[in-house]
Amino acid sequence: MEAVTVKSQTGATAQIYTHGAHLTSWISSSGEELIFVSKKAIFKPPKAIRGGIPVCFPQFGKLGPLGQHGFARNSTFTVSSQTDCSVTLKFRPTPEQLEEAKFAHRFELAVSVTLGTNDRGEDTLTQTLEATNMSDAAFDITAALHTYFTVSSIDQVQITGVDNKFLDNTQDMKESTSEPGPVTFSGEVDRIYVKTPDNLQIVDKGKRRTITLHKEGLPDAVVWNPWAEKAKAMADFDDEEYKGMVCLEPALAASGPISLQPQQQWHAQQVLSVSNT
Numbered sequence: 001m002e003a004v005t006v007k008s009q010t011g012a013t014a015q016i017y018t019h020g021a022h023l024t025s026w027i028s029s030s031g032e033e034l035i036f037v038s039k040k041a042i043f044k045p046p047k048a049i050r051g052g053i054p055v056c057f058p059q060f061g062k063l064g065p066l067g068q069h070g071f072a073r074n075s076t077f078t079v080s081s082q083t084d085c086s087v088t089l090k091f092r093p094t095p096e097q098l099e100e101a102k103f104a105h106r107f108e109l110a111v112s113v114t115l116g117t118n119d120r121g122e123d124t125l126t127q128t129l130e131a132t133n134m135s136d137a138a139f140d141i142t143a144a145l146h147t148y149f150t151v152s153s154i155d156q157v158q159i160t161g162v163d164n165k166f167l168d169n170t171q172d173m174k175e176s177t178s179e180p181g182p183v184t185f186s187g188e189v190d191r192i193y194v195k196t197p198d199n200l201q202i203v204d205k206g207k208r209r210t211i212t213l214h215k216e217g218l219p220d221a222v223v224w225n226p227w228a229e230k231a232k233a234m235a236d237f238d239d240e241e242y243k244g245m246v247c248l249e250p251a252l253a254a255s256g257p258i259s260l261q262p263q264q265q266w267h268a269q270q271v272l273s274v275s276n277t
């Protein structure tokens with residue numbers, strides 16, 4: 001499978017596969033891998049790669065009639081432009097792909113990844129989505145950047161920035177509440193936090209590292225760790241790997257869908273930055 005590597009001026013790198021415009025690695029300028037990919041991941045289309053950043057489009061999860069998380073992550077993109085530190089990949093489904101996905105509308109989805117630094121000198125990764133409705137009727141979209149972060153140990157991790165109300169996907173999206181304070185992990189977590197602030201953090205005490213996730217156009221945030229039982233049920237995920245990863249996914253999920261009119265464009269992005277504490 002074809003992949004592109006981009007490099008920042010400070011030496012950070014990222015790898016993006018054309019299959020799904022799927023980012024599978026972001027190594028900081030100090031040499032730390034920040035993204036989790038399962039050692040059992042299957043690198044064979046149309047299967048989505050387990051880990052990295054699957055692009056969920058035009059549907060998040062099961063919030064619509066399509067297959068789980070939409071079909072962009074199962075489809076091959078083409079590189080439309082590239083510099084040392086940036087790449088843009090595009091996907092325009094063919095009539096056959098639309099038929100197979102049972103989706104009636106033509107669209108183009110562009111995914112860009114750019115590496116840089118912010119004004120504090122921290123490594124940044126900016127990932128943008130730009131979708132254009134190329135059909136003559138409106139259609140609904142939901143979406144997510146399903147980001148798998150690698151962590152020291154899941155019991156050392158806290159997610160801050162979300163409040164304590166969420167939809168619990170382990171209980172048919174029941175409205176639920178946790179203790180106030182950061183999200184911690186001691187069992188399966190599969191939650192949609194609706195309309196969160198746009199800055200969220202993954203605080204990893206074990207690695208003495210905080211990743212800040214700034215999102216735009218993606219009002220919700222999904223937090224997922226499959227824990228032991230679900231891990232065992234996934235063929236492309238090792239039984240113990242749930243201890244070393246967490247997904248924090250900026251999403252247009254329960255706040256959606258958005259109706260995209262003919263020729264209308266929709267933009268969204270996440271900016272990840274990393275600091276060592």
Ligand SMILES: O=P(O)(O)OC[C@H]1O[C@@H](O)[C@H](O)[C@@H](O)[C@@H]1O
Pocket residue numbers: 061068069146169190191222224249
């Ligand atoms: O196995 P998939 O389709 O990649 O999905 C992984 C997980 O993705 C998360 O976004 C969902 O909230 C979970 O319910 C789901 O299990």
